[in-house]
Amino acid sequence: MTDRIADIWGERTPHGSGQVWPERVDQVLAEGLADADVDRWVQSACVLCSNGCGCDIAVKDGKMVGIRGRGVDRVNRGRLGPKGLYGSWQGEEHRDRLTRPLIRVDGELVETDWDTAMGRIVERSKELLASKGPLSHGFYTSGQLFLEEYYALGILGKAGIGTPHMDGNTRLCTATAAAALKESFGADGQPGSYTDVDECSAVFLYGHNMAETQTVLWARVLDRLDGPNPPKLVCVDPRDTEVARRADVHLAVHPGTNLALMNGLVRELFANGWINEDYISEHTANVDQLRSVVEPWTPEKVAETCGVQAADVRRAAEIFGTEDRVLSTVLQGFYQSAHATASACQVNNLHLLRGMLGRPGCGLLQMNGQPTAQNNRECGADGDLPGFRNWENPRHVQELARLWNVDPGVIPHWAPPTHALQIFRYVEQGSIALLWISATNPAVSMPQLERIRHILDKDSLFLVVQDIYLTETAQYADVVLPCAAWGEKTGTFTNVDRTVHLSEKAVDPPGEARSDLDVFLDYARRMGFTDKDGQPLLDWSGPEDGFEAWKECSRGRPCDYTGLSYDKLRGGSGIQWPCTEAQPGGTERLYTDGEFPTAPEYCESFGHDLLTGATTGETEYKATVEPGKAWLKALDYTPPHEEPDADYPLRYTTGRTAYHFHTRTKTGRSRRLNAAAPEPWIEMSVEDAARVGCQEGDIARVTSRRGSLEVPVRIGDIRPGTVFAPFHYGYWDTSDGGAAAGSGTGDPAVVVKADGGRHRAANELTITEWDPVSKQPLFKNAAVRVEKLRSGDGPSKAPDTTASRRATGARR
Numbered sequence: 001m002t003d004r005i006a007d008i009w010g011e012r013t014p015h016g017s018g019q020v021w022p023e024r025v026d027q028v029l030a031e032g033l034a035d036a037d038v039d040r041w042v043q044s045a046c047v048l049c050s051n052g053c054g055c056d057i058a059v060k061d062g063k064m065v066g067i068r069g070r071g072v073d074r075v076n077r078g079r080l081g082p083k084g085l086y087g088s089w090q091g092e093e094h095r096d097r098l099t100r101p102l103i104r105v106d107g108e109l110v111e112t113d114w115d116t117a118m119g120r121i122v123e124r125s126k127e128l129l130a131s132k133g134p135l136s137h138g139f140y141t142s143g144q145l146f147l148e149e150y151y152a153l154g155i156l157g158k159a160g161i162g163t164p165h166m167d168g169n170t171r172l173c174t175a176t177a178a179a180a181l182k183e184s185f186g187a188d189g190q191p192g193s194y195t196d197v198d199e200c201s202a203v204f205l206y207g208h209n210m211a212e213t214q215t216v217l218w219a220r221v222l223d224r225l226d227g228p229n230p231p232k233l234v235c236v237d238p239r240d241t242e243v244a245r246r247a248d249v250h251l252a253v254h255p256g257t258n259l260a261l262m263n264g265l266v267r268e269l270f271a272n273g274w275i276n277e278d279y280i281s282e283h284t285a286n287v288d289q290l291r292s293v294v295e296p297w298t299p300e301k302v303a304e305t306c307g308v309q310a311a312d313v314r315r316a317a318e319i320f321g322t323e324d325r326v327l328s329t330v331l332q333g334f335y336q337s338a339h340a341t342a343s344a345c346q347v348n349n350l351h352l353l354r355g356m357l358g359r360p361g362c363g364l365l366q367m368n369g370q371p372t373a374q375n376n377r378e379c380g381a382d383g384d385l386p387g388f389r390n391w392e393n394p395r396h397v398q399e400l401a402r403l404w405n406v407d408p409g410v411i412p413h414w415a416p417p418t419h420a421l422q423i424f425r426y427v428e429q430g431s432i433a434l435l436w437i438s439a440t441n442p443a444v445s446m447p448q449l450e451r452i453r454h455i456l457d458k459d460s461l462f463l464v465v466q467d468i469y470l471t472e473t474a475q476y477a478d479v480v481l482p483c484a485a486w487g488e489k490t491g492t493f494t495n496v497d498r499t500v501h502l503s504e505k506a507v508d509p510p511g512e513a514r515s516d517l518d519v520f521l522d523y524a525r526r527m528g529f530t531d532k533d534g535q536p537l538l539d540w541s542g543p544e545d546g547f548e549a550w551k552e553c554s555r556g557r558p559c560d561y562t563g564l565s566y567d568k569l570r571g572g573s574g575i576q577w578p579c580t581e582a583q584p585g586g587t588e589r590l591y592t593d594g595e596f597p598t599a600p601e602y603c604e605s606f607g608h609d610l611l612t613g614a615t616t617g618e619t620e621y622k623a624t625v626e627p628g629k630a631w632l633k634a635l636d637y638t639p640p641h642e643e644p645d646a647d648y649p650l651r652y653t654t655g656r657t658a659y660h661f662h663t664r665t666k667t668g669r670s671r672r673l674n675a676a677a678p679e680p681w682i683e684m685s686v687e688d689a690a691r692v693g694c695q696e697g698d699i700a701r702v703t704s705r706r707g708s709l710e711v712p713v714r715i716g717d718i719r720p721g722t723v724f725a726p727f728h729y730g731y732w733d734t735s736d737g738g739a740a741a742g743s744g745t746g747d748p749a750v751v752v753k754a755d756g757g758r759h760r761a762a763n764e765l766t767i768t769e770w771d772p773v774s775k776q777p778l779f780k781n782a783a784v785r786v787e788k789l790r791s792g793d794g795p796s797k798a799p800d801t802t803a804s805r806r807a808t809g810a811r812r
Contacts, residue, residue, distance in 0.1 A: 052495025099511025143370025146491025207333015
């Protein structure tokens with residue numbers, strides 16, 4: 001195997017259209033070990049991006065010592081990316097791991113036992129429920145837990161406490177994926193399959209830097225591009241990413257103008273007759289309104305608004321309109337920008353207009369950003385009702401009440417579920433007095449961090465954090481619970497193309513750490529949550545009980561798991577849902593018959609106004625829906641609320657690098673990954689850097705209306721007028737942020753709150769604003785100015801292997 005830090009995507013195994021992607025097994029063992037030294041291999045799947053690559057964990061003497069890809073798995077055919085190879089087990093075996101619960105005593109976090117820690121949580125929880133009721137409680141979780149853990153949390157939150165204040169950090173990365181699928185098709189669930197890469201004649205990537213966010217999926221695309229009959233490639237991204245460098249058409253739009261581009265592409269399909277009239281008539285509704293909205297968006301108008309060439313708009317539309325098998329993928333470049341849901345719906349509309357769904361190579365993947373984000377949405381830990389049920393449909397609420405044997409009135413359904421940014425607002429206002437955060441780090445990942453730090457530090461808040469390390473967020477907690485990580489517990493999770501994997505426990509967690517599931521079950525027991533018959537609300541003895549309970553919840557719903565079991569998931573490949581008695585091998589693609597789950601009694605949502613976010617409501621929906629048909633929804637473009645001006649002349653956008661995941665909780669503790677991208681940076685174009693007098697590596701201050709950061713400059717191939725920053729970097733490994741990896745202390749009690757010193761987190765600058773439908777924050781729409789602070793002592797440490805490589809001619 002090549003050095004996968006320098007060669008991110010590994011050796012090529014080219015294949016042509018319709019051919020099976022060749023197997024290539026990647027493997028890393030601890031230094032000095034060979035295959036013969038491994039005691040056993042334990043089945044799992046990687047959790048360091050949303051791809052969901054099947055893998056095996058090497059175990060020796062009770063410790064994880066390696067990882068290899070599973071050649072039999074449909075997702076990756078044996079391949080693993082750099083994060084999986086160098087950050088999975090390595091990122092967990094660090095002396096900073098939490099091993100005992102912590103409680104706050106006289107302002108300091110000190111170690112304690114589980115009874116004391118849980119006793120404090122339960123005492124405060126009962127006090128608040130008695131004095132203020134269920135709306136006093138909020139839960140903010142992750143895209144990192146297992147299905148069984150999300151479902152347990154969904155039940156105890158909705159049927160035990162009865163709070164609507166539940167969401168996950170999935171709200172920050174891919175809430176728009178779910179929203180767009182519901183608006184167009186009536187329910188969540190990706191129509192396409194990864195195997196569409198092997199079958200397509202064109203690939204469109206909308207705001208999706210696949211080369212760094214899903215490295216193994218990009219390897220699959222590269223193998224098609226380097227094989228016979230390669231697909232055409234179209235990229236929408238303001239940066240010159242690896243995707244853009246291989247593209248036939250690169251549309252480097254201004255951040256915030258995605259909807260203008262999409263309206264123009266849809267218009268070109270109408271104008272040139274590149275539509276399937278029969279499919280539109282038989283399987284869609286609202287085509288006339290769509291045609292009316294996009295009509296003004298000529299290529300010239302798109303070019304003027306987006307900063308691209310009209311000829312490129314025409315060429316991209318021609319590729320979509322004339323190729324016979326098109327695959328589209330969408331990610332944060334659309335989801336975290338203005339008009340997120342409306343823009344993502346226009347991608348759906350392109351496929352509907354051409355009838356390109358449900359056939360090999362005609363795929364649509366509204367991508368996820370995390371490995372278990374899909375399960376958060378399925379199981380109701382994000383506030384939605386489990387099983388893709390509709391909170392506005394009384395029948396769906398009653399189904400859950402029967403399943404859980406509780407009164408329907410307990411389950412919150414009187415108003416929309418509370419989204420993450422509103423949860424933090426309620427904490428700020430004081431109505432939420434207990435916030436329970438699991439496996440996420442909002443003190444780095446949320447927008448407008450100065451405000452978030454003040455919210456987390458409020459005296460009126462009782463904050464519970466469960467995690468594997470003492471994160472920047474955990475430093476504010478009243479109680480910190482040490483939890484088991486990947487490889488230290490058993491459970492299932494589902495990737496973006498609906499493939500379900502089983503991850504088996506390989507080793508014991510360190511010290512007294514427990515699985516998140518055990519924590520939730522313990523809390524439910526101590527709280528005395530029961531059903532109508534007085535029986536425990538959660539009577540599971542372990543994760544397999546939770547999986548069996550979930551299967552019943554999913555029965556008959558779009559995400560039907562009833563044909564799956566732990567035994568069925570052992571030994572071979574992951575399996576795609578829906579998997580039922582009638583479809584025992586799973587389902588590769590949805591909507592093969594052109595029938596969509598839009599019937600009022602079945603759909604997950606009655607839809608929304610794309611401009612205001614107002615719900616359509618049951619009455620209007622029933623009056624206008626054509627059951628079984630998809631919706632062609634559209635919205636006219638308007639500029640983002642915050643645009644560049646004389647004081648803040650540049651557009652600011654954030655994103656990821658191939659070598660880190662989220663806030664570097666694990667990848668920052670991997671020696672190889674951290675060495676590849678050890679510190680933050682900003683990217684500027686050659687022209688913009690010259691304008692402010694910066695050379696490569698100089699230290700600059702970037703300022704928005706909300707804050708500033710001071711980091712080295714990378715002069716890169718990004719469109720002029722745009723500044724990019726990776727969002728991964730916080731403060732835990734800085735001198736003013738407490739004990740760092742390699743600091744020699746390893747004592748979590750000495751870590752201080754990271755609200756002083758030099759700011760370097762990208763979200764110091766971002767805005768507290770969200771899409772009206774998906775409620776996803778607009779991390780990619782802000783206005784900033786840049787000023788040079790001092791000369792650097794050499795090039796920035798940004799990677800030279802990815803989109804952040806230095807521009808040709810950048811000095812130093």
